[in-house]
Amino acid sequence: DSGVTQTPKHLITATGQRVTLRCSPRSGDLSVYWYQQSLDQGLQFLIQYYNGEERAKGNILERFSAQQFPDLHSELNLSSLELGDSALYFCASSSGTSGASSYNEQFFGPGTRLTVL
Amino acid sequence: KNEVEQSPQNLTAQEGEFITINCSYSVGISALHWLQQHPGGGIVSLFMLSSGKKKHGRLIATINIQEKHSSLHITASHPRDSAVYICAVRSNNDMRFGAGTRLTVKP
Numbered sequence: 097d098s099g100v101t102q103t104p105k106h107l108i109t110a111t112g113q114r115v116t117l118r119c120s121p122r123s124g125d126l127s128v129y130w131y132q133q134s135l136d137q138g139l140q141f142l143i144q145y146y147n148g149e150e151r152a153k154g155n156i157l158e159r160f161s162a163q164q165f166p167d168l169h170s171e172l173n174l175s176s177l178e179l180g181d182s183a184l185y186f187c188a189s190s191s192g193t194s195g196a197s198s199y200n201e202q203f204f205g206p207g208t209r210l211t212v213l
Numbered sequence: 214k215n216e217v218e219q220s221p222q223n224l225t226a227q228e229g230e231f232i233t234i235n236c237s238y239s240v241g242i243s244a245l246h247w248l249q250q251h252p253g254g255g256i257v258s259l260f261m262l263s264s265g266k267k268k269h270g271r272l273i274a275t276i277n278i279q280e281k282h283s284s285l286h287i288t289a290s291h292p293r294d295s296a297v298y299i300c301a302v303r304s305n306n307d308m309r310f311g312a313g314t315r316l317t318v319k320p
Contacts, residue, residue, distance in 0.1 A: 206254075
């Protein structure tokens, strides 16, 4: 158990809908990362937050957004869902004092499996 | 060409064998991660390297910054090591991933 929790575990929805995925980092970790893992594109980095602020952005679509709240949990919002958004979404957390330039080890949550029908 | 290339794609070994998985990258990096993904999907971070060598139990990871290459070694492999091993590099506030190496260790 990494100490990172993600809810829900599974999510099935229809095209055009909007969903919210939630992540609670390990106690004391200030950085949260979101990743997408699909069958055709493998793992991709979406976005990083550090202590409530966006610190790094990867291949995140404009239909997707995220935020990190004062209690450090994070939410990833996916809207106007398409079939191709079906994937495993992982959250990871790390400690660190310098946000985007932190080199600290990441601890991964169990993932949320999203199926868009 | 992918920025992070792993080899081999698939690897089958007998229990007890010494395993090597390679990762080459083409971008400047600040750190390199080795991840393990089990059949159930969960991901565990094995190592994070920016230089030299790290060892944890039967696992050893090395990185050569000049050659832009890293290796993950598993000594005395065991069936429970069967998993997908993924190399990831951190570059300019982005993370790039290799396609993974699927390792199967037979008893």
